Amino acid sequence: MPEAVAALTERGARTRERILLAAREVFEEQGFLDTRITHITRRARVAYGSFYTYFPTKEAVFFELADRLFEDMTTHEPATAATPAERIRGVNRAYYEAYRRNARLMAIVEQVATFNEEFAGRRRAHRAWHVERSARAIRRWQRDGAVDATLDPRMAARALAAMVDHSLYLWLVHDGGPDAGTLLDTLDALTARALGLPG
Amino acid sequence: MPEAVAALTERGARTRERILLAAREVFEEQGFLDTRITHITRRARVAYGSFYTYFPTKEAVFFELADRLFEDMTTHEPATAATPAERIRGVNRAYYEAYRRNARLMAIVEQVATFNEEFAGRRRAHRAWHVERSARAIRRWQRDGAVDATLDPRMAARALAAMVDHSLYLWLVHDGGPDAGTLLDTLDALTARALGLPG
Amino acid sequence: MPEAVAALTERGARTRERILLAAREVFEEQGFLDTRITHITRRARVAYGSFYTYFPTKEAVFFELADRLFEDMTTHEPATAATPAERIRGVNRAYYEAYRRNARLMAIVEQVATFNEEFAGRRRAHRAWHVERSARAIRRWQRDGAVDATLDPRMAARALAAMVDHSLYLWLVHDGGPDAGTLLDTLDALTARALGLPG
Amino acid sequence: MPEAVAALTERGARTRERILLAAREVFEEQGFLDTRITHITRRARVAYGSFYTYFPTKEAVFFELADRLFEDMTTHEPATAATPAERIRGVNRAYYEAYRRNARLMAIVEQVATFNEEFAGRRRAHRAWHVERSARAIRRWQRDGAVDATLDPRMAARALAAMVDHSLYLWLVHDGGPDAGTLLDTLDALTARALGLPG
DNA sequence: TATGAATGAGCGTTCATTCAT
DNA sequence: TATGAATGAACGCTCATTCAT
Numbered sequence: 001m002p003e004a005v006a007a008l009t010e011r012g013a014r015t016r017e018r019i020l021l022a023a024r025e026v027f028e029e030q031g032f033l034d035t036r037i038t039h040i041t042r043r044a045r046v047a048y049g050s051f052y053t054y055f056p057t058k059e060a061v062f063f064e065l066a067d068r069l070f071e072d073m074t075t076h077e078p079a080t081a082a083t084p085a086e087r088i089r090g091v092n093r094a095y096y097e098a099y100r101r102n103a104r105l106m107a108i109v110e111q112v113a114t115f116n117e118e119f120a121g122r123r124r125a126h127r128a129w130h131v132e133r134s135a136r137a138i139r140r141w142q143r144d145g146a147v148d149a150t151l152d153p154r155m156a157a158r159a160l161a162a163m164v165d166h167s168l169y170l171w172l173v174h175d176g177g178p179d180a181g182t183l184l185d186t187l188d189a190l191t192a193r194a195l196g197l198p199g
Numbered sequence: 200m201p202e203a204v205a206a207l208t209e210r211g212a213r214t215r216e217r218i219l220l221a222a223r224e225v226f227e228e229q230g231f232l233d234t235r236i237t238h239i240t241r242r243a244r245v246a247y248g249s250f251y252t253y254f255p256t257k258e259a260v261f262f263e264l265a266d267r268l269f270e271d272m273t274t275h276e277p278a279t280a281a282t283p284a285e286r287i288r289g290v291n292r293a294y295y296e297a298y299r300r301n302a303r304l305m306a307i308v309e310q311v312a313t314f315n316e317e318f319a320g321r322r323r324a325h326r327a328w329h330v331e332r333s334a335r336a337i338r339r340w341q342r343d344g345a346v347d348a349t350l351d352p353r354m355a356a357r358a359l360a361a362m363v364d365h366s367l368y369l370w371l372v373h374d375g376g377p378d379a380g381t382l383l384d385t386l387d388a389l390t391a392r393a394l395g396l397p398g
Numbered sequence: 399m400p401e402a403v404a405a406l407t408e409r410g411a412r413t414r415e416r417i418l419l420a421a422r423e424v425f426e427e428q429g430f431l432d433t434r435i436t437h438i439t440r441r442a443r444v445a446y447g448s449f450y451t452y453f454p455t456k457e458a459v460f461f462e463l464a465d466r467l468f469e470d471m472t473t474h475e476p477a478t479a480a481t482p483a484e485r486i487r488g489v490n491r492a493y494y495e496a497y498r499r500n501a502r503l504m505a506i507v508e509q510v511a512t513f514n515e516e517f518a519g520r521r522r523a524h525r526a527w528h529v530e531r532s533a534r535a536i537r538r539w540q541r542d543g544a545v546d547a548t549l550d551p552r553m554a555a556r557a558l559a560a561m562v563d564h565s566l567y568l569w570l571v572h573d574g575g576p577d578a579g580t581l582l583d584t585l586d587a588l589t590a591r592a593l594g595l596p597g
Numbered sequence: 598m599p600e601a602v603a604a605l606t607e608r609g610a611r612t613r614e615r616i617l618l619a620a621r622e623v624f625e626e627q628g629f630l631d632t633r634i635t636h637i638t639r640r641a642r643v644a645y646g647s648f649y650t651y652f653p654t655k656e657a658v659f660f661e662l663a664d665r666l667f668e669d670m671t672t673h674e675p676a677t678a679a680t681p682a683e684r685i686r687g688v689n690r691a692y693y694e695a696y697r698r699n700a701r702l703m704a705i706v707e708q709v710a711t712f713n714e715e716f717a718g719r720r721r722a723h724r725a726w727h728v729e730r731s732a733r734a735i736r737r738w739q740r741d742g743a744v745d746a747t748l749d750p751r752m753a754a755r756a757l758a759a760m761v762d763h764s765l766y767l768w769l770v771h772d773g774g775p776d777a778g779t780l781l782d783t784l785d786a787l788t789a790r791a792l793g794l795p796g
Numbered sequence: 797t798a799t800g801a802a803t804g805a806g807c808g809t810t811c812a813t814t815c816a817t
Numbered sequence: 818t819a820t821g822a823a824t825g826a827a828c829g830c831t832c833a834t835t836c837a838t
Contacts, residue, residue, distance in 0.1 A: 034314070124373060159366045159382070162362055163358055170361060193395060
């Protein structure tokens with residue numbers, strides 16, 4: 001979120017991009033806390049001072065990377081589906097793919113969110129957007145009679161999103177194995193049954 | 200100049216406890232990263248150096264607090280229940296109570312787990328213990344015919360534990376409201392239905 | 399934040415040199431142990447952190463100063479001499495001059511060698527080089543019949559080097575007087591006679 | 598050099614001795630600088646505070662150990678000898694034996710003398726006493742016509758003492774081998790010849 | 797724009813010494 | 818005497834940020 005993006009020359013834009021790329025790599029390898037500005041500039045093959053030509057702080061680069069990440073996590077929508085169960089399956093698979101692509105950076109996102117209040121806010125907003133979308137789907141399905149009307153749609157969306165999100169986090173960032181197939185099948189099944197959808 | 204002594208005098212044990220208590224308070228208020236040893240010693244009303252009489256590092260106090268915390272999160276078992284659904288409800292409520300008691304410190308636990316590999320390992324082990332216990336229950340219910348036999352018990356336990364755990368984390372640490380009643384009811388309902396238990 | 403860089407700009411090289419110079423002065427005045435990094439940076443009129451731009455530790459500056467010192471103690475060779483006795487006299491005077499120039503730092507060299515094993519090793523190597531050179535001369539003189547062949551040349555070189563070295567150390571660092579003439583004459587005479595050379 | 602030795606009870610004297618013994622061991626193993634009061638008290642199996650019951654500072658124990666050491670290095674006199682050469686040989690052997698017994702502590706003596714001005718003074722006085730005794734012997738031998746009268750007796754004594762002392766230091770503390778025979782023979786021979794004594 | 801040297805506040809840790817019991 | 822807990826000044830090192838060129 002640079003204040004003066006417009007003013008960048010072609011060359012400047014390239015340097016900026018090199019720094020962003022390098023920062024992502026280093027953050028993923030070392031974590032935010034252990035990353036030094038030197039690590040980033042060395043990786044980007046630019047001078048130490050050049051970092052501050054484009055970003056005011058270490059947080060700033062990270063925020064921009066996270067913005068791009070959230071964008072990427074949101075835009076890859078699955079094709080439309082015939083039934084709610086298929087819809088759920090499609091969304092879960094798409095989310096899994098996006099998470100897998102970005103797992104290393106997602107780990108850093110969790111890290112930074114635990115000590116940077118501002119960033120925690122952004123993360124919350126991003127999550128709320130997801131939850132809200134799910135809640136709308138559940139409400140729709142309740143109106144259609146496909147889902148039990150006694151469920152609180154917002155709360156159910158929260159809980160199911162937490163299940164999927166945290167399961168993927170633990171699997172892809174911490175102690176998952178090579179095969180996520182069973183995990184994904186289980187998530188699909190649990191979600192569908194929890195909502196009372198026909199398998 | 201004893202280093203993390205085993206044998207303590209009565210007086211020494213008291214001072215050590217004061218430091219632990221103070222550390223917990225400060226960690227909860229400032230987070231692990233922003234906590235300075237001075238903050239802890241000032242709060243405990245002991246000299247700066249006294250911290251190091253009892254703990255070799257800031258990590259060490261935290262680890263001990265976390266051990267006590269895990270202990271507390273594990274030992275408060277609910278009364279026995281008649282049906283699986285009642286059992287789930289009981290476990291969830293007990294876990295919620297324990298989480299609520301310790302929410303502030305749990306937030307720090309998440310923080311430290313994101314950058315301290317050793318601690319992440321301990322946390323993983325603690326989580327695995329919980330999951331394993333749930334998996335055993337699910338297997339039992341499957342043998343009894345109460346739960347669909349096609350579900351992978353270990354994976355289902357993982358996912359449902361992730362749901363409950365992360366929901367409580369988000370609610371109690373981040374953006375929950377004063378009333379957790381609906382959340383708990385939703386968690387109970389979703390868990391029971393996901394497993395195919397009669398409401 | 400470069401760590402002990404090889405490539406330096408002109409300006410960087412100047413600053414580095416200022417720090418080295420200041421370090422030598424402070425070491426000579428206070429000794430290695432009582433020297434604080436602040437003392438050095440204050441003397442050099444640079445910021446505290448600038449010390450660490452060029453040297454990783456206090457030991458590192460000292461090692462570099464010692465390397466230069468050993469270089470200086472080694473390279474000032476006396477003019478060639480006609481007789482062994484004249485040769486001895488020439489070497490002794492040259493060594494005395496070099497020692498006098500560097501007496502304050504030599505004192506610190508002794509200090510550091512008593513507690514830093516790595517440095518003691520370097521010092522030993524430097525001494526061995528000197529002893530070996532003397533041993534070669536003694537062997538040559540033995541072949542020429544000028545020196546008694548029953549003497550162990552290596553051991554004699556060791557002992558005589560110890561005599562000269564330690565005498566100068568005690569004289570120039572500890573309790574010598576203003577006039578070293580008698581000392582030098584005595585060292586020349588004792589060395590020559592000990593080897594059985596004609597006065 | 599305790600101020601209140603007289604007031605020690607039998608039990609107190611024993612504790613004090615235990616501390617002195619332990620201190621010597623630890624100093625020898627770790628050096629003065631790396632020795633901590635705890636190391637000493639642990640080794641002596643006394644309470645931390647007991648150290649300060651008997652010695653005001655770390656330096657104080659060391660000074661007392663050094664006093665005893667100097668005493669031991671001085672009092673073991675060789676049997677009377679017939680000729681100056683035999684006398685020299687006898688003194689050198691006795692000094693070698695004493696040095697060998699105390700080599701580890703002598704190393705620490707050198708260490709402390711490099712940074713403690715007060716102790717350097719004591720060491721100087723001890724050395725002066727030795728040198729003076731040698732100078733007297735040389736003067737006597739000069740009067741007897743056994744040694745060349747042109748030699749400055751004080752200066753020669755200084756130089757020859759430096760030779761023996763430093764040779765033994767380097768041999769026993771730094772890089773000597775198991776067999777000191779050749780070294781001692783060389784020292785005897787060099788000393789005798791340097792003074793012009795008949796072998 | 798690009799460079800890399802300069803800055804200095806900040807913090808963890810050590811350990812000799814004191815003191816209450 | 819003996820004990821061991823309590824004290825806190827001291828110092829090395831880090832590293833984000835600034836600045837001169």
